Every structure is written in structure tokens, then in C-alpha cells.
Amino acid sequence: MPVEPPVVSPRDLSEAYAVLADGPAQPIAGGTDVMVALTGELGEPPERILDLWGLDALRGIALDGDALSLGALTTYTDIRRSAVCREHLPVLVEAAATIGAAQIQNRGTLGGNVVNASPAGDTLPVLLAADASFVLGSARGERVVAADEFWPAYRRTALAADELLLRIRIPLLAGRELRFRKVGTRRAQSISKVVLALSWHDGNQAAPWTDVRVALGSVAATPIRARVTEAALEGRSPAPETADRAAETLAGELQPIDDVRSTAEYRRLVAARVLHRLIRDAGGW
Ligand SMILES: Cc1cc2nc3c(=O)[nH]c(=O)nc-3n(C[C@H](O)[C@H](O)[C@H](O)COP(=O)(O)OP(=O)(O)OC[C@H]3O[C@@H](n4cnc5c(N)ncnc54)[C@H](O)[C@@H]3O)c2cc1C
Numbered sequence: 001m002p003v004e005p006p007v008v009s010p011r012d013l014s015e016a017y018a019v020l021a022d023g024p025a026q027p028i029a030g031g032t033d034v035m036v037a038l039t040g041e042l043g044e045p046p047e048r049i050l051d052l053w054g055l056d057a058l059r060g061i062a063l064d065g066d067a068l069s070l071g072a073l074t075t076y077t078d079i080r081r082s083a084v085c086r087e088h089l090p091v092l093v094e095a096a097a098t099i100g101a102a103q104i105q106n107r108g109t110l111g112g113n114v115v116n117a118s119p120a121g122d123t124l125p126v127l128l129a130a131d132a133s134f135v136l137g138s139a140r141g142e143r144v145v146a147a148d149e150f151w152p153a154y155r156r157t158a159l160a161a162d163e164l165l166l167r168i169r170i171p172l173l174a175g176r177e178l179r180f181r182k183v184g185t186r187r188a189q190s191i192s193k194v195v196l197a198l199s200w201h202d203g204n205q206a207a208p209w210t211d212v213r214v215a216l217g218s219v220a221a222t223p224i225r226a227r228v229t230e231a232a233l234e235g236r237s238p239a240p241e242t243a244d245r246a247a248e249t250l251a252g253e254l255q256p257i258d259d260v261r262s263t264a265e266y267r268r269l270v271a272a273r274v275l276h277r278l279i280r281d282a283g284g285w
Pocket residue numbers: 026027028029030031032033034035036052058072073098099100101104107108109110111112113114115116120121122123163164165166189190191192
């Protein structure tokens with residue numbers, strides 16, 4: 001039987017914080033993950049639901065100094081339509097376009113993807129590779145947590161029970177390149193088997209790469225960075241031997257999961273080929 005817990009709709013952030021300080025309440029943004037879990041079949045339903053949809057303080061996409069700031073309620077459609085995102089972070093637009101279909105993109109939020117903490121959350125590797133950080137707020141004040149530290153274990157986050165995710169901050173660095181690739185059963189409406197984001201700095205195409213980040217989703221209990229592979233790419237140029245070595249290193253480094261969507265071996269092989277392909281595309285050979 002579907003469960004209908006009481007819904008509280010705060011008018012502003014301080015009301016929302018007061019609700020959370022008063023006892024357990026599950027925030028709901030677009031509801032595309034929460035509603036699926038409200039059937040009662042997936043464990044105890046929440047006692048109360050805190051509806052964030054009316055909180056304008058959690059909306060908006062803007063340049064903030066040398067960073068892109070996205071309110072937690074930013075939907076995938078907002079990202080796809082944003083001239084600021086398209087100009088400064090096209091890789092996020094590309095990732096947003098792969099999520100669900102129009103209905104999910106209209107309602108699903110970036111903040112919901114982050115806090116839902118699914119290892120298959122498609123934007124999470126992009127946020128890791130882009131060195132994003134999350135601004136969290138509660139009645140106690142605000143704090144910032146780096147994406148690298150936000151998902152400590154399977155479906156867990158650094159959020160305390162009385163905190164909300166307010167904004168996602170992504171530094172915009174001159175000379176940084178970012179690439180994204182999602183592999184699923186089909187191109188739309190598909191949960192990823194492997195999702196990979198790659199970032200690096202270079203002065204021009206022939207220069208060696210620095211500050212390389214390789215982030216993956218759907219291959220472990222949390223979104224991860226492949227740090228051994230990152231080290232293997234550091235200081236290299238995107239030549240054929242670099243791609244071969246990086247792919248081999250990644251295949252050795254990953255300990256993918258076996259589950260209903262894919263086998264560990266498929267994930268290992270595909271992740272390595274995706275990385276190889278991204279390096280090849282970057283090198284233009
Ligand atoms: C048909 C379908 C297709 C989908 N396809 C994809 C896909 O291709 N790729 C993908 O990654 N995901 C996919 N999803 C999952 C989902 O759409 C995304 O994870 C989406 O980003 C969730 O956002 P939301 O606003 O709907 O979150 P909600 O369902 O409202 O919330 C998700 C979680 O985050 C918490 N939360 C939300 N906002 C905040 C906040 N500001 N502060 C604190 N906690 C918060 C909620 O309490 C809940 O635990 C799909 C879902 C469906 C139903």
C-alpha cells in the first residue's frame with residue numbers, strides 16, 4: 001500500500017531549518033527518487049516530508065567569483081537551458097541531457113542527485129572530476145564540504161540530519177578540460193553501467209596534462225576517483241601510448257561490482273575503453 005506521510009511546506013529557509021531541528025523529516029525536491037521509495041516496499045517510510053520546492057533560496061545558476069554556483073533545486077532542464085552552463089561547463093549540460101527523459105529532467109534536481117548518493121548518479125563523477133564543493137546549511141550555520149569527502153559509504157553522505165544542501169559550487173579554471181561519457185543499455189531512460197568523467201589542465205593540445213582527475217560511477221559502492229590512473233596520466237600528453245597505459249592501469253585499479261545491470265568484467269573492460277577513447281579524442285588521433 002502506498003504511504004502518505006504528512007508534508008510540511010516551509011515558506012523560507014529558516015522555517016525549513018526549524019522543521020529539521022524539531023525532529024526527523026525527509027526533504028523532498030523534485031521527488032523523482034523519494035516518490036519511488038514511498039511505496040512502503042523499500043523500508044520504513046519517513047515520518048514527515050519537508051517539501052523544498054517553494055524555497056527560492058535554493059534556486060538559480062550564477063557565476064560567483066571564479067566559480068559556477070548552482071542552487072540545489074536546479075533541474076536538469078534548467079542546466080540544459082542555461083547559457084551560463086553551456087558557456088562555462090558544457091560537460092554538465094551533456095551529463096544532464098543523458099538523465100531520464102523530459103519528465104525527469106523537468107523535475108529532477110542536481111541537489112537531489114547529489115544527496116540521493118546513488119553510485120549510479122550520473123552527475124556525481126562530473127562533480128568529482130570538476131572538484132565541486134557543496135554548501136550545506138542548518139540552523140547552526142553554513143559549511144562547505146568537498147565532493148571528494150561527501151559520499152563516505154554506500155548511499156551515505158556527509159549531511160547531518162538537520163542539514164540541507166543549499167548550493168553546488170564548481171570552480172571554473174582557465175585551461176581545464178572536462179569530458180564525460182555514460183554507458184547504459186540504451187541512450188535514454190537508462191541507469192548507467194559505467195559513467196566516467198575526466199578532467200585535466202593543459203596549455204594547448206600538445207602540452208603535458210596536469211591535475212588529472214578520473215572519476216567513475218556505477219563501478220563501486222560510491223562514486224570514486226581512480227587515483228592510480230590519475231597518477232599514470234599526470235605529466236603525460238594524450239598520445240597513443242598514454243591512452244594504452246592509462247586504460248591498462250584503470251583496468252587493474254578498478255574493483256567493479258557485479259549486479260543486475262552488469263558484470264564486473266564488463267564494467268572493467270568498458271571503463272578502460274571509455275578512458276582510452278576520451279584520451280584519443282583529446283589527442284585528436
Ligand atoms: C524514470 C527515472 C529515470 C531516472 N534516470 C536517471 C538517470 O538517467 N541518471 C540519474 O543519475 N538519475 C536518474 N534518476 C534518479 C533521479 O531522477 C535523480 O537522482 C534526480 O536528480 C533526483 O532529484 P530529485 O530532485 O527528484 O530528488 P528527490 O527525489 O526529491 O530527493 C532525492 C534525495 O535527496 C534528498 N534531497 C533532495 N534535495 C535535498 C536538499 N536540497 N538538501 C537535502 N536533501 C535533499 C531527499 O531527501 C532524498 O533523499 C531517474 C529516476 C527516475 C524515476
